[in-house]
Structure formats: structure tokens, C-alpha cells
Amino acid sequence: MGPVSLSVRYRPLRIGWCIDAENRDDFLRAVSLSHVFWGGRYFPILPCADEELSGAIIRAFHVDALYNVSGTPVPHASICRSFRSACRTTRTG
Numbered sequence: 001m002g003p004v005s006l007s008v009r010y011r012p013l014r015i016g017w018c019i020d021a022e023n024r025d026d027f028l029r030a031v032s033l034s035h036v037f038w039g040g041r042y043f044p045i046l047p048c049a050d051e052e053l054s055g056a057i058i059r060a061f062h063v064d065a066l067y068n069v070s071g072t073p074v075p076h077a078s079i080c081r082s083f084r085s086a087c088r089t090t091r092t093g
Helices: 024-034 051-061 073-082
Strands: 015-019 045-047 065-068
Touching: 015 024, 015 051, 024 045, 045 051
Parallel strands: 015 045, 015 065
Antiparallel strands: none
8 A cells, every 4th residue: 555645734713703793892802803813814703683694704705713702691592502613612691
């Protein structure tokens, strides 16, 4: 049997920031958190009230985890029902 080669690609964890679209402070906090992480420019900011738009963004950016910046559990919970695999890292309350 001949040699076997394997190619591995790494990418940083992609976090989706769930915010209340009406709250400017949530947006600013999400932007400042993105600057802390390596690869943060690829962390999408999700308007949690619009589940359809958030779902499209999650699929487009291949989000690995969601973080609820807004602290409101209801919109975030509706997204988690649709994307259970991305709801590993959450904050509520």
C-alpha cells in the first residue's frame, strides 16, 4: 500500500452576535467584542427579531456558536430552535 496524505484546514471559531436591532448599545458592544477575537471580522451581527434574516446570515457565514449580546431570551430562543448546532455558547438575562 502506498503513502497516504492528509490535508487539514483550520479556521477560527465563528461567533454570531445576537442583538436587538433597535438598541445601539447592543450593536456597539458586538462590534467591540469582535475586535477582541482573532478572526472577529468574520463574526456576523444578527438582528434576532428577524429570524429569516438571521438564519440566512448564519448559513452564509457558517456560524459555529451564538452569543446573545442583547440579553433578551425570546428572540434568541427562536433562532436556537432553528439552529441547535450553533447554540452552544449563549448568554441570557
